[in-house]
Amino acid sequence: MSTDAIDPSAATATSQDVLARLAEVIAARRDGDPDKSYVARLFRKGTDSMLKKVGEEATEVVIAAKDGQREQIVYEMADLWFHSMIVLAQFDLTPADVLAELQRREGLSGLQEFAQRSPKT
Numbered sequence: 001m002s003t004d005a006i007d008p009s010a011a012t013a014t015s016q017d018v019l020a021r022l023a024e025v026i027a028a029r030r031d032g033d034p035d036k037s038y039v040a041r042l043f044r045k046g047t048d049s050m051l052k053k054v055g056e057e058a059t060e061v062v063i064a065a066k067d068g069q070r071e072q073i074v075y076e077m078a079d080l081w082f083h084s085m086i087v088l089a090q091f092d093l094t095p096a097d098v099l100a101e102l103q104r105r106e107g108l109s110g111l112q113e114f115a116q117r118s119p120k121t
């Protein structure tokens, strides 16, 4: 995958569909041939390998951001989202579940929510 350019116009109203389509591809490949599919290979390796990849990709996002490399941040974040979606699928969850949770939080201040669940003693 190239890191040459970031094209903001590529992010359209169908961006959400990209996640849904990728989730479908992951579901279709998870029981496939590990020699032909990276997704199948990860499912064959199991949860610990998936979680290791998420940790690695998160670290790569941190390094890219510390260096202020905007294109690299996008590239590494895409890796992180992809591997996070593998973990979701492992637990029979979908991006729609995460988006629903984000939607539930809309309009609720993070500080207000934190105060509600962490009363000062």
Ligand SMILES: N=c1c2ncn([C@@H]3O[C@H](COP(=O)(O)OP(=O)(O)OP(=O)(O)O)[C@@H](O)[C@H]3O)c2ncn1[C@@H]1O[C@H](COP(=O)(O)O)[C@@H](O)[C@H]1O
Residues within 6 Å of the ligand: 022, 025, 029, 036, 037, 038, 039, 040, 078, 079, 082
């Ligand atoms: N979006 C992705 C995607 N993002 C990253 N990767 C792969 O994730 C792997 C890990 O990336 P790294 O750069 O961390 O790997 P590495 O450092 O080179 O190697 P390791 O340290 O992991 O050994 C690479 O092989 C990437 O190609 C992806 N592999 C697949 N997809 C999607 O999944 C679909 C199905 O893929 P297959 O299952 O391979 O057909 C594809 O069509 C894509 O849409």
